Amino acid sequence: QISRDPIGDVQKEVREWAIDKKEEIDALKNQEKFRREFLSNISHEFKTPLFTIQGYIDALQDGLIEEDPLLANSFLNKAANNLDRLSYLIKDIDEISKLESGELPINFQQFDIILLINEVLESLELKAQKHKIKLVFKDKLKGHTMVFADREKIRQVLINLISNSIKYGNEDGKTTVRIFELHDQILVEVADNGIGIDEKNLPRIFERFFRTEKSRAREIGGSGLGLSIVKHIMEAHQQTISVRSKEGVGSTFGFTLEKK
Numbered sequence: 001q002i003s004r005d006p007i008g009d010v011q012k013e014v015r016e017w018a019i020d021k022k023e024e025i026d027a028l029k030n031q032e033k034f035r036r037e038f039l040s041n042i043s044h045e046f047k048t049p050l051f052t053i054q055g056y057i058d059a060l061q062d063g064l065i066e067e068d069p070l071l072a073n074s075f076l077n078k079a080a081n082n083l084d085r086l087s088y089l090i091k092d093i094d095e096i097s098k099l100e101s102g103e104l105p106i107n108f109q110q111f112d113i114i115l116l117i118n119e120v121l122e123s124l125e126l127k128a129q130k131h132k133i134k135l136v137f138k139d140k141l142k143g144h145t146m147v148f149a150d151r152e153k154i155r156q157v158l159i160n161l162i163s164n165s166i167k168y169g170n171e172d173g174k175t176t177v178r179i180f181e182l183h184d185q186i187l188v189e190v191a192d193n194g195i196g197i198d199e200k201n202l203p204r205i206f207e208r209f210f211r212t213e214k215s216r217a218r219e220i221g222g223s224g225l226g227l228s229i230v231k232h233i234m235e236a237h238q239q240t241i242s243v244r245s246k247e248g249v250g251s252t253f254g255f256t257l258e259k260k
C-alpha cells in the first residue's frame with residue numbers, strides 16, 4: 001500500500017523514536033540520580049558515628065581516663081555503640097546492594113513457617129530481655145503451616161521486623177507474632193505496643209536510610225535499611241508487606257507467603 005503522506009509518516013516515526021529515546025534517557029538519568037543520592041546518603045550516615053567516635057577518643061587521649069575514670073568509661077561505651085552502628089551499616093549496605101544486583105537470587109523451598117518463627121524468636125530472646133520486652137507467639141493455626149519461599153530470606157524479614165519491635169518498644173512492652181490462613185496465602189503479623197509511627201512518616205519508613213526523628217533521638221543502633229531490605233525481599237517473592245501504626249500506641253507489620 002502506497003502512503004499518501006510519506007513525509008508525514010517519516011515525521012511520525014522520528015517523533016516516536018524520539019519519545020522512545022527520551023524514556024531511555026530519563027530512566028538513565030533516574031538511575032544516575034539514584035546512585036548519587038545513595039552514595040551521598042551513605043557518606044552522610046557514616047559521618048555522624050565516625051565524628052562521634054573521634055570526639056570521644058580525643059577526650060580520652062586528653063587525659064580524661066585519669067581525671068574522671070567514670071566518665072571515661074561511659075565515653076568508651078558510647079564509642080563502642082557508634083562502632084556497632086557502623087558495622088550494622090556496612091552489613092546492611094552489603095545486603096541491599098547484593099539484593100539489588102540480583103547476586104542473591106530467591107531460593108524457593110517448602111518449609112514450616114511455625115518452626116522458622118520459633119527459631120527466630122528463640123534467637124532474639126536475649127535481646128528482648130535486655131530491652132524488657134516480652135515475645136509472644138500466637139500460633140493458633142492448626143491447619144496449613146507449610147509455605148513456599150526462601151527460608152533464609154524470610155528469616156531475615158522476621159529478624160528485621162521483630163528486632164524493630166524490640167528496639168522501638170517501650171519498657172515492659174510486648175511483641176506478638178501471629179499467623180493467619182488466607183485463601184492461598186499465609187499472613188504473618190508482628191505487632192508491638194511501642195512508640196509507633198506518626199501518619200506523616202508512615203509512608204516513608206520503607207525508604208532507604210529513612211529513620212524518624214524519634215528513633216534517631218533514641219540512640220538506638222540502626223541503619224535505616226532494615227525495612228527496605230524487608231520490602232525488597234517481599235517484592236522478590238511477589239508477596240506483600242504492609243504496616244499500620246499509631247504514634248504512642250504501637251505498630252503492626254504484616255507480610256504474606258505462598259501456601260504450599
Ligand code: ADP
Nearest residue numbers: 164165168205211212215222223224225226227
Ligand atoms: P532502622 O535501622 O532505623 O531500624 P528500618 O529501616 O528498620 O531502620 O526502619 C526505619 C524506621 O522506621 C525506623 O528508624 C523507625 O523510625 C521506624 N520503625 C520501624 N519499625 C518500627 C516499629 N516497630 N515501631 C516504631 N517505629 C518503627
